[in-house]
């Protein structure tokens with residue numbers, strides 16, 4: 001988390017004991033490998049406002065994880081800002097599967113107006129991306145398609161890939177290259193070539209000490225925003241407003257509890273020009289609620305999530321993984337306390 005903008009000082013931070021008292025750790029299998037992950041772990045917290053999800057990716061350090069805790073605490077202890085819409089449009093998300101598997105993945109999302117396709121997967125070639133995107137376009141001739149390279153290309157590869165994939169009609173390419181100067185260079189070159197495709201920043205906002213740098217550097221046309229790494233819905237709203245760029249809200253591959261925070265963010269944004277990447281519960285083989293936040297006719301309804309005690313038991317992580325997450329929770333909490341410069345309320 002950016003040291004100048006810790007957990008909103010106006011919101012009380014519960015003590016670690018309060019957090020730990022309700023903590024449940026779950027391990028939910030994925031239907032297909034995503035980000036190299038086949039099991040998604042999360043620590044869920046229950047507070048006066050409901051449930052919150054703390055699920056920084058395993059490789060994230062404590063400072064980065066603290067922002068995710070701020071998001072979980074906001075959800076469980078403070079609740080969300082008022083929505084300006086009752087439902088949000090969402091995209092299907094297609095992992096880096098072969099073309100034969102695309103239809104099966106898409107079926108899980110039901111009718112959607114937009115699809116995000118993962119590209120630039122390690123160990124695959126541009127031809128694999130072309131085959132996957134072509135299959136999505138064949139199956140959904142009218143859908144908005146975006147691609148997400150997770151920073152996996154060089155500038156040259158990104159331009160070649162846009163050349164090869166642009167004919168399928170793309171709205172934007174998400175994080176084509178890893179760093180901000182590279183994003184800016186790709187964006188300028190695509191404009192110079194008159195390509196209609198926009199450049200979106202994800203990791204360059206999510207994993208950046210200063211989430212506004214990408215906007216100041218004119219390195220992207222739009223931002224892909226996940227609420228947890230930005231410290232919660234309120235803080236994400238203020239970062240988006242300061243950036244002055246359109247935003248797409250995306251999931252952190254969370255259970256329905258975490259998705260609820262993403263929906264709250266998307267529902268509170270003044271403008272929401274693109275479908276959001278919040279339908280990822282459809283990629284998971286389980287959830288912590290009997291009524292998961294999955295799309296109907298391409299939209300997620302803005303509503304709370306009832307967590308099921310049975311499901312918390314069914315997906316409970318092993319004792320050693322629970323311990324690992326509780327220790328991580330303690331370290332993230334210590335970062336938040338230090339950033340506030342005061343004792344927990």
Ligand SMILES: O=C(O)CCC(=O)C1=CC=C[C@@H](O)[C@@H]1C(=O)O
Pocket residue numbers: 035091092093116148150202250251252253276277278280
């Ligand atoms: O945006 C979507 O359609 C789904 C969410 C998604 O793609 C991601 C969720 C979690 C981790 C990320 O690697 C990935 C992303 O890069 O956007």
Ligand SMILES: [Mg+2]
Pocket residue numbers: 148150174175202203224
């Ligand atoms: Mg992304």
